[in-house]
Amino acid sequence: MESGEPQGELCSRRDPVREDMALQRKVWRFERWGWYGLLLLVALTLGGLFSKGPLSEAQVHSADGQVRVEYQRFLRNGASDTLVIHLRGQPNTALEARIEGELLQGFNIEMLQPQPLKASAAGQGVKLWVLSDADGQAVLRLNLRSDGVGRFDTQVALGAGAALQFSQFIYP
Amino acid sequence: MDSVLRAAAIYLVLMVLFKIAGRRSLAELTTFDLVLLMVIGEATQQALLGDDFSLTNAVLVIATLIAIDIGLSLIKQRFTWLARVLDGGPTVLVEHGRLLPERLKRARLDAEDVLEAARSAQGIVELRQIRFAILERNGKISVIPYE
Numbered sequence: 001m002e003s004g005e006p007q008g009e010l011c012s013r014r015d016p017v018r019e020d021m022a023l024q025r026k027v028w029r030f031e032r033w034g035w036y037g038l039l040l041l042v043a044l045t046l047g048g049l050f051s052k053g054p055l056s057e058a059q060v061h062s063a064d065g066q067v068r069v070e071y072q073r074f075l076r077n078g079a080s081d082t083l084v085i086h087l088r089g090q091p092n093t094a095l096e097a098r099i100e101g102e103l104l105q106g107f108n109i110e111m112l113q114p115q116p117l118k119a120s121a122a123g124q125g126v127k128l129w130v131l132s133d134a135d136g137q138a139v140l141r142l143n144l145r146s147d148g149v150g151r152f153d154t155q156v157a158l159g160a161g162a163a164l165q166f167s168q169f170i171y172p
Numbered sequence: 173m174d175s176v177l178r179a180a181a182i183y184l185v186l187m188v189l190f191k192i193a194g195r196r197s198l199a200e201l202t203t204f205d206l207v208l209l210m211v212i213g214e215a216t217q218q219a220l221l222g223d224d225f226s227l228t229n230a231v232l233v234i235a236t237l238i239a240i241d242i243g244l245s246l247i248k249q250r251f252t253w254l255a256r257v258l259d260g261g262p263t264v265l266v267e268h269g270r271l272l273p274e275r276l277k278r279a280r281l282d283a284e285d286v287l288e289a290a291r292s293a294q295g296i297v298e299l300r301q302i303r304f305a306i307l308e309r310n311g312k313i314s315v316i317p318y319e
């Protein structure tokens with residue numbers, strides 16, 4: 001029996017089993033970097049890279065401030081989320097919201113709140129009429145279920161005014 | 173089509189995650205490990221099936237998983253280097269009654285784990301009675317005592 005091992009700890013042994021320490025060290029290195037990777041993934045998830053978090057929540061408003069949209073930059077296929085459209089116009093009148101672009105291709109609208117006075121098709125998108133309150137404000141909430149994968153660009157406008165644009169990414 | 177893609181993606185993701193976790197992670201199942209395993213299964217189930225709970229989908233997903241498993245084992249048989257990369261090899265942890273601390277550290281083990289294996293497998297209570305302790309590919313520690 002050899003008492004003082006001539007080999008270092010990280011050298012391959014041949015007895016009692018044949019080792020491949022070069023490979024084993026690579027495996028250990030992979031485990032270590034994998035652990036860092038998992039930590040990074042958790043941190044990014046907490047940050048909102050995969051929907052619902054500071055990185056994901058966003059809003060855009062038009063230059064004249066008449067339309068403001070709160071949306072999620074990142075969504076996941078099959079999950080539902082809320083898109084909020086704030087409109088400002090004349091008090092107690094029907095405001096016309098135009099939603100165009102790829103929203104209807106990437107999402108199923110599960111619920112609209114409040115129910116629009118009327119709705120009509122408008123090319124690829126829809127037009128919705130909502131009654132504004134005494135201050136001329138109207139908030140339209142769309143409960144959307146993601147049904148697609150990839151990037152979807154949507155435009156929202158009040159009446160014939162300038163459209164604001166935002167894009168959302170749906171993970172598989 | 174998406175049944176196959178889902179199953180393949182989940183197979184790949186689980187394989188990578190369990191490689192990161194290391195061979196030891198679920199080799200010795202504690203009660204909590206068992207619960208954890210069930211929760212992982214639960215979380216996987218939705219992604220595997222999507223919103224399609226039909227019998228056909230279940231059969232397709234299971235068939236794909238088994239097909240990938242068989243395919244992988246055939247590939248491993250053909251390319252032994254891949255088998256070595258995926259399955260790893262045994263690692264000596266105790267040599268002639270002496271611990272190899274650097275190896276233990278990298279394998280995320282300590283002397284207690286080795287002694288536990290020694291007690292349960294060989295009835296050995298002391299380190300110096302151990303000729304070799306080897307961390308096997310399946311994550312179990314085998315202990316070879318002195319004659």
